[in-house]
Amino acid sequence: xxxxxxxxxxxxxxxxxxxxxxxxxxxxxxxxxxxxxxxxxxxxxxxxxxxxxxxxxxxxxxxxxxxxxxxxxxxxxxxxxxxxxxxxxxxxxxxxxxxxxxxxxxxxxxxxxxxxxxxxxxxxxxxxxxxxxxxxxxxxxxxxxxxxxxxxxxxxxxxxxxxxxxxxxxxxxxxxxxxxxxxxxxxxxxxxxxxxxxxxxxxxxxxxxxxxxxxxxxxxxxxxxxxxxxxxxxxxxxxxxxxxxxxxxxxxxxxxxxxxxxxxxxxxxxxxxxxxxxxxxxxxxxxxxxxxxxxxxxxxxxxxxxxxxxxxxxxxxxxxxxxxxxxxxxxxxxxxxxxxxxxxxxxxxxxxxxxxxxxxx
Amino acid sequence: xxxxxxxxxxxxxxxxxxxxxxxxxxxxxxxxxxxxxxxxxxxxxxxxxxxxxxxxxxxxxxxxxxxxxxxxxxxxxxxxxxxxxxxxxxxxxxxxxxxxxxxxxxxxxxxxxxxxxxxxxxxxxxxxxxxxxxxxxxxxxxxxxxxxxxxxxxxxxxxxxxxxxxxxxxxxxxxxxxxxxxxxxxxxxxxxxxxxxxxxxxxxxxxxxxxxxxxxxxxxxxxxxxxxxxxxxxxxxxxxxxxxxxxxxxxxxxxxxxxxxxxxxxxxxxxxxxxxxxxxxxxxxxxxxxxxxxxxxxxxxxxxxxxxx
Numbered sequence: 001x002x003x004x005x006x007x008x009x010x011x012x013x014x015x016x017x018x019x020x021x022x023x024x025x026x027x028x029x030x031x032x033x034x035x036x037x038x039x040x041x042x043x044x045x046x047x048x049x050x051x052x053x054x055x056x057x058x059x060x061x062x063x064x065x066x067x068x069x070x071x072x073x074x075x076x077x078x079x080x081x082x083x084x085x086x087x088x089x090x091x092x093x094x095x096x097x098x099x100x101x102x103x104x105x106x107x108x109x110x111x112x113x114x115x116x117x118x119x120x121x122x123x124x125x126x127x128x129x130x131x132x133x134x135x136x137x138x139x140x141x142x143x144x145x146x147x148x149x150x151x152x153x154x155x156x157x158x159x160x161x162x163x164x165x166x167x168x169x170x171x172x173x174x175x176x177x178x179x180x181x182x183x184x185x186x187x188x189x190x191x192x193x194x195x196x197x198x199x200x201x202x203x204x205x206x207x208x209x210x211x212x213x214x215x216x217x218x219x220x221x222x223x224x225x226x227x228x229x230x231x232x233x234x235x236x237x238x239x240x241x242x243x244x245x246x247x248x249x250x251x252x253x254x255x256x257x258x259x260x261x262x263x264x265x266x267x268x269x270x271x272x273x274x275x276x277x278x279x280x281x282x283x284x285x286x287x288x289x290x291x292x293x294x295x296x297x298x299x300x301x302x303x304x305x306x307x308x309x310x311x312x313x314x315x316x317x318x319x320x321x322x323x324x325x326x327x328x329x330x331x332x333x334x335x336x337x338x339x340x341x342x343x344x345x346x347x348x349x350x351x352x353x354x355x356x357x358x359x360x361x
Numbered sequence: 362x363x364x365x366x367x368x369x370x371x372x373x374x375x376x377x378x379x380x381x382x383x384x385x386x387x388x389x390x391x392x393x394x395x396x397x398x399x400x401x402x403x404x405x406x407x408x409x410x411x412x413x414x415x416x417x418x419x420x421x422x423x424x425x426x427x428x429x430x431x432x433x434x435x436x437x438x439x440x441x442x443x444x445x446x447x448x449x450x451x452x453x454x455x456x457x458x459x460x461x462x463x464x465x466x467x468x469x470x471x472x473x474x475x476x477x478x479x480x481x482x483x484x485x486x487x488x489x490x491x492x493x494x495x496x497x498x499x500x501x502x503x504x505x506x507x508x509x510x511x512x513x514x515x516x517x518x519x520x521x522x523x524x525x526x527x528x529x530x531x532x533x534x535x536x537x538x539x540x541x542x543x544x545x546x547x548x549x550x551x552x553x554x555x556x557x558x559x560x561x562x563x564x565x566x567x568x569x570x571x572x573x574x575x576x577x578x579x580x581x582x583x584x585x586x587x588x589x590x591x592x593x594x595x596x597x598x599x600x601x602x603x604x605x606x607x608x609x610x611x612x613x614x615x616x617x618x619x620x621x622x623x624x625x626x627x628x629x630x631x632x633x634x635x636x637x638x639x640x641x642x643x644x645x646x647x648x649x650x651x652x653x654x655x656x657x658x659x660x661x662x663x664x665x666x667x668x669x670x
Contacts, residue, residue: 052568052569071568071573073569079566081562081566085566086563087567087581088585089584089585098567098570099570102570102572103571146566
């Protein structure tokens with residue numbers, strides 16, 4: 001129903017400012033993912049939206065209504081906690097219906113709601129169990145069901161999958177995506193896992209050090225990262241960065257560094273001519289391909305150090321001068337360790353960043 | 362299953378410990394069925410003619426028949442038993458209610474002087490009850506009184522009877538108050554350690570689910586610290602039930618507790634050992650029942666499954 005709007009949100013602990021003026025607009029029924037490394041302020045932001053942390057400065061709006069001063073119970077939202085936070089002395093049914101019972105809803109309504117929600121998350125057979133008798137994945141479902149039962153317009157998720165093992169995490173991620181289609185509500189999801197962010201989000205907000213680095217759709221952020229941080233954070237394996245200088249040779253702009261020279265496509269080159277010469281060249285591992293006869297200016301010579309076989313793909317760790325470069329290749333490609341091979345760069349995959357500020361050029 | 366062979370000295374030590382703890386109770390039990398002549402006569406064997414006469418003497422005011430050997434029922438065990446129950450239960454309940462709230466505040470709220478208060482609760486516990494006796498006796502008799510000339514004082518006198526001003530001394534409330542003050546520090550200290558273990562995210566989840574501060578406390582925190590409450594209840598009840606020193610000074614004829622009654626059996630002419638033993642056995646029953654009941658609440662792993670460990 002409402003849009004959520006954060007206006008110049010600031011959080012201080014004593015004299016230490018940990019969030020520096022967060023401005024964020026989340027559209028109706030949008031699935032927003034706050035992502036960033038540990039300590040970047042994403043969880044604090046979420047907890048401020050929930051009302052569990054006080055707002056030091058700025059305001060939070062649900063629709064047109066400022067809610068920064070309200071108690072969590074008056075904000076009408078549902079939250080899934082990182083550690084599940086199930087009430088251990090209540091069985092699953094009572095856990096799910098806790099909020100409804102606090103609202104003193106009629107018994108039949110509560111019963112029907114619990115049944116409905118338990119079906120959504122697949123817990124119908126476990127309603128009489130205590131949380132202590134459930135597995136990790138089931139506990140996670142109970143936490144999810146408890147949030148769903150509330151009929152809130154806003155759902156908050158605080159790293160809900162981070163306590164699950166890898167296989168279960170993938171499965172729950174898929175279930176979350178399915179649930180997201182059934183329940184069209186505002187959802188804010190905090191994670192440090194960029195895969196979760198990419199797969200679930202309508203809008204990704206990348207945070208670091210208490211600032212928003214960039215926000216937008218997953219595709220937008222992946223294709224056009226605003227700075228070196230975002231570029232390095234999203235994508236797996238992460239983007240390769242090579243220190244280089246811009247050189248103008250015979251009307252073509254090159255990014256050149258130790259042992260390589262890459263031609264920059266003409267459409268990008270024009271804008272770059274005005275900028276500083278010291279840049280960082282960014283290439284994603286998937287934008288490199290094995291091409292022994294790539295013409296000069298379009299390829300890199302890399303010495304292969306390690307080959308990690310991961311099934312259909314192999315990840316090669318290579319060296320170019322002083323820099324480490326990762327390459328993602330089809331496993332069939334014949335590679336011998338210690339060899340120096342030539343790899344072609346996809347022209348669209350060339351990213352350039354200002355070496356000092358890190359902003360994309 | 363293979364058990365490790367223990368040193369014989371280990372069993373000897375165990376036997377000694379068991380004898381030391383069970384011995385006195387056994388002695389009391391056996392002697393409570395003997396006549397005073399047999400007890401004092403030094404024939405301490407197990408061969409004697411058991412009699413329930415001591416119990417009849419002890420319970421003479423609650424028995425439905427009049428025991429043959431008694432001319433006059435001097436021992437008011439029934440009344441003292443009721444007094445003991447009232448005082449022990451009331452002080453336990455009050456101590457727990459105040460204690461769990463105080464402990465919760467000390468653990469979860471941030472306020473000035475929190476650490477000092479937390480520490481000083483334990484320091485108060487270090488004061489021996491005997492030190493309290495004289496000042497409390499003075500205060501209860503002279504300071505905390507309502508003048509009988511005032512309306513409230515007059516009303517209380519008219520309703521409950523008695524002479525002089527209405528004072529705390531000699532009332533149930535006076536004794537209960539001292540016991541609460543005496544046990545509160547330890548109870549707060551015990552419960553603090555239990556409340557710390559309640560995951561904070563549980564309270565946050567409850568707040569998001571729509572619970573106010575009191576609902577969080579009563580619906581989430583309290584059920585989870587049940588084992589702590591039970592332990593504290595056993596502790597408080599036992600102390601209040603057995604306490605002698607303060608009760609002997611602060612009670613009067615109508616409010617004396619069972620421990621005081623037992624000592625009343627001693628005079629300069631005669632010590633009625635048999636009756637003392639019998640009353641002692643009777644005294645031991647309620648705490649045992651209370652402990653059995655309360656200890657069933659002590660289950661480990663109350664918070665299992667709440668949060669991912």
